[in-house]
Amino acid sequence: MNTSNLALNGVSVAAADRQVLDGVDLTIEATGFTVIAGPSGAGKSSLLRLLNRLDVPSSGTVTWRGDDLSTLDVCAHRREVGYVAQHPVLFEGTAADNLAVADPSLSPDGRRALLARVGLGDIADQEARTLSGGEAQRLCLARTLATGPKVILADEPTASLDAEATRLIEQLAVDLARRDAVAWIWVSHDPAQIGRLADTVVVMADGTVEATGTIADLATHTDPTVRQAVGAQ
């Protein structure tokens, strides 16, 4: 089957001192917003790293469009399924230089256009490491967009930002989803943000998937921790 989805089949990840993921079976369609929710230590970030193949499972398989990631060209996969970390990581040089790392063939005009897409049209020549937190995260997003991703894995990308910067990033993500059909797999433990963004919610706890569904589905779930994750009582 060659559907556009990311899937984990019986995936476990063991760390030295604990089981990070424990037999996870999950299929995420590459469309709209899928939000991975759950408390700290639930395994959300570990799951995202598996999908970008920054890590590999101890057992089980991870697939993209039905193909096991271990059989794919990992560099091509990472360009198609991009990753934005919780804390913006900027490289030395200007904002434009940062985009060139992702795509050296981008022309100066192409770099400016990409920066304009994330609302940073006038900072191409500014030293990247002088940007504010919100600007830095948008530059990271532009850098990921430079690879032409179908899916963006976002690991709590607004966790360290103020309300206004959070609003800008969320708006940008929604625009990209609508206008460019970029699918998002977004980690969050903020019920309000989940409410604003999620088409589908995956609730995790202790390295397992507790529940999957729309917010409406999960708001009436029998497990109170699942209801709590989506902001319902």
Place this chain on the structure above:
Amino acid sequence: MIANTMTPIGLAFSGVLVLITVAISLWRGLDLGPDILVACGRAAAQLTLVGAALHLVVDDDDPLILSWLWIVAMIAFAAVTTQRRVGSAHRIVGLAALAFATATAVCVAVLFGFGVFELQGRALVPLAGMMVGNSLGATVLVCTRLAAEADEHRNEIEARLALGLSGSAAFAPHVRRALRQALIPQIERTKSVGIVFLPGAMVGLVLAGVDVSEAVLVQAAVMFLVLGSVTMTTAVMALGLSARFFTADHRLRATTGRS
């Protein structure tokens, strides 16, 4: 020819300077007296031994194979020393031997291939000793810097990997930084030759009565040799070691050496 006037009694008199060193240590409470005496005694013993061994290779009728074997032993010793100084987190003894051997082979090919020096044990062993000896510190430095770069800049490296860069491309800026840090001291030493210090080979030749102009020519060739050797050794080491930080599918390994 000053060197020919050197006698064991003269050497004993130069030992006065060692006694002054020990006296300063005692005076300032440095607690280095025993170390100084052991170091000087060991140096004298090692030089005596190496002098005796050099007799096997420096005479005109000595077989050249002994010189080559000497070089192989030096490379093996340097590789083991590199491993010991870098620590057990990475098994690099084979890679270090390859790095030293590559640099030595290229330098020897240039120096003797172009006839800069005549190929004989008298030139081969001391020159190879200078190449390997001077490269050792820089090689250890580049290894420790690379491991530190991989450890301290993990987020940055993984951010590049996540953009679809290969392991080598993602780590390239860090390799550049580690190599610069390892090479800059040698470049600075090369710059300051003749101004801040007179290098050993030149001083030795002048003391031995060789014409100063000739000594300068030899010393310049030796400095270029050392610079080339240090650069090649560290470059081979950096490329080989940094490749080990990544899996075949371009994931950054833990830098403690486990996979």
